[in-house]
Amino acid sequence: MQTLIQSVLTLQHNRLQTVDVLLDDEQIHTIAPAGTLSPLPQQQVISGQDKLLLPGFVNGHTHSSQVWQRGLIPQLPLELWLANVFDSTPQQVEQFYWGAVSTAVDTLLSGGTCLMDHAYLIPGQERETIDALVRGYQDVGIRAVIAPLIQDLPFTAGLPSGCLLPQSSSPRSASQWLDLMEILIAEFHDPDCGIYIGLGPTGFHRCSDELLQGCAELSDRHQLCYHTHLLETRAQHQLAQERYGISAVEHLYQLGCLGSRTSLAHGVWIDDTDIELLASTGATLVHNPVSNLRLGSGLAPVLKGLQAGLNISFGCDGAASNDAQNLLEVIKLGTILHTVSDPDYKNWLTPEQALQMATVGGAKGVNLSDRTGSLTPGMDADLVLYNLNHPSLLPRTNPLQLLVLGRPTEVVESVWVKGKPIVKQGQMMTIDIHTLHNALRHHAVEISLFSPQHRAVESHYHQVMLH
C-alpha cells in the first residue's frame, strides 16, 4: 500500500520546505520537491495543503499505570510523593491495560509515535502485567518500549540515612529479577510488532550493584535499551555520597552501566563532571520538566548538557507527577524553562533544537534511531500531520515556533506508525475512545491522605532534608 502526501510543509535540513512524501508500506520511500511526484492509480493521495508533517516524537520516560493517579496526589517532594504513589498503585491487570491504552492515545494526540514505559508491575503477576501492557499498545498501534521497573532494595533504602528506618522486605532478589527478565524478554520482545523490552532498574537508590550490573549484562547480550532514574532529587544526590562516596554517575560508570543504549531519566542533580562523563559514554538524558517542577526536584542542566554533546530527549514522566501526558506541553516547558539558567540568550534552545531532541534525540534514547525519529527515506513511517488551519496555530507566522511555543490544541490530524494510519482527522482509528473513557470513569484508585508509607517516613524525611 502506497500513500502520497502532496505539497506538505516539513522540516528538512533544519529548514521549512514544501515537499511530496511517498510512503510505501511500513517505510518512507521518497521525499521530493513539491509537485514532482505524480499520483499513481493504486496510491492513496493526501493533500498537504495547510499541513505540517513531522517525525513522531518519542516520550522518553513515563509510567503508564500512573494514569490512574493523575490529579490524585498532593504536591510533595518526590520521596514523600512516591510513598503515596506506591500505596495507591492499581492492582488489577485490567487497569494496567487501560493505563497503557490511555497513555498511548494521549501520546499520539500530542504528536508522539513511540514511548518508553518504565512499567510498574503487580507483585506476583509480573508476566500478566506486561502481557496487559503489550495488548494495550498493540491494540492502539503505537511503538512502545516496556522496561519493567525492578528493584531489590526496600523503599526506605532510597532515602538518605534510610537504614535508620524500619526496613520492609523487598519482593525479589537480584538474581530472581534477572531470571524473570530473561523470561519476559523471550516472551515479549517483538521488534517486528513494534514492541520492545528494555531493562529498567528503578535507580541506583533502590537497586544493588548486582542488579544494576546484571541488567547491563542483559542489555549487552540482547542489545536492549537500559533505562533508569538518575539523580532526580537532592535526596538522591545526598544518598549517593553517603553510600558510595562518589557521584552516582561515576558509580554507574564503574559498574559498566553507561553506554549508547543507556537512557537516564531526570539527571537534575548531575554536575559538570557527570555531564562530561555521560556525554563521553553516548548515553541519553531524558528531560522531564513538568514532573521536575511538580515535585520540586529542580532544573536539569539541559543547556550545559547539550553544549557538552550529551544527547537529551523529552519525557512526560508518569501522570502521577505530570497529571497529563501531553508531549507538546512538555516540549514547550522544556524549551523555555532554561532561559533562566543562562543569561546568554545565544545558548537558549530554539524550537528547531527542541524538535530535534523530541525526535532524533528521543529515538536514540530508546535505542531505535535506525528505525524512527527522522523524515528520511528508508526509515519507518512514524509520522504526524498537523493541521495549520486550527485556530491555535493561527495566524500563519512560523508554524514550528507556534507549535513549540504556543498552546496547540487538537492540531494532530493524522498519525502513522510503521506506515499504518492510527489517527485520521483527529480521530483514533484503532480503538473506541468511548470505551476507554468509560473504563477510566468506572475503575478508580483511592488513597487515604496521607498514605501509611508516607506517615512512616515523613518525619525522617523532614529531619534529614530540611534541617
Ligand SMILES: [Zn+2]
Ligand atoms: Zn519516573
